[in-house]
């Protein structure tokens with residue numbers, strides 16, 4: 076038994092019941108709603124965290140929420156590139172995705188990472204189906220910049236296949252390879268795809284699991300967590316350079332989602348076991364929450 080399991084075991088029955096009942100308003104609120112989860116970073120490479128992620132997704136599904144998982148896989152692509160002795164070419168500081176690199180990315184994302192996530196969910200029952208943005212025309216892509224090769228942007232999302240799977244009570248797990256009208260595949264940033272899918276399916280919430288506790292007002296200061304932000308607040312943080320690197324596409328996607336009907340967007344710490352469950356089912360505010368407008372909603376106020 077783990078230390079956490081032992082601690083739960085030692086709680087009184089009333090306390091255990093209190094913990095369960097804390098989830099009731101959240102279960103009621105999100106019942107039948109679509110929640111898009113972008114899965115990436117450490118949460119994906121650590122086997123124990125991967126198991127707890129699968130449990131959280133299955134629990135959400137079991138109480139009537141409709142989860143959609145969108146995953147990244149940059150580190151895994153880098154690993155296979157290294158094993159194959161393939162060098163990444165940079166042009167003006169930007170990574171070039173040539174045909175061979177695209178093949179590697181597609182093999183890793185669709186053939187390995189996607190399969191692993193689907194398998195970890197299906198340990199709990201025949202629940203999950205994996206697909207790529209190429210399937211049933213889900214993601215129409217276009218070249219971001221022809222000089223960078225097969226790095227794509229989302230041109231359009233056709234959510235029909237995702238809606239059909241959700242209608243069958245299944246949990247879609249999506250790799251972020253898209254195709255253009257001629258069938259050419261492109262690798263697309265998973266943060267961007269997650270936001271576009273959340274908008275297209277009318278998700279209630281989008282949650283980004285990342286490798287930091289949330290958005291920081293100062294990237295070097297762990298005490299500077301920004302708990303709440305509006306889309307406009309974030310835009311000014313991008314403009315003044317507070318947000319850098321891998322946070323840029325995440326924040327842009329959160330702004331896009333919040334401005335196009337998704338109730339809230341969250342960036343939370345994927346290094347924490349069961350962080351998804353804590354975000355959805357408890358009263359504690361966790362990570363960074365982004366909404367279109369400033370909301371003072373008593374049911375979403377955290378007590379900190």
Ligand code: ADP
Pocket residue numbers: 115116117147284285286287289290291292293294317318319320321322
């Ligand atoms: P993911 O796998 O979740 O896409 P990324 O590495 O792409 O992870 O993005 C998260 C990283 O963004 C953080 O680990 C951090 O180094 C960086 N970052 C840049 N600016 C910020 C900021 N203002 N707040 C938090 N993280 C930031």
Ligand code: MG
Pocket residue numbers: 147266321
């Ligand atoms: Mg990233």
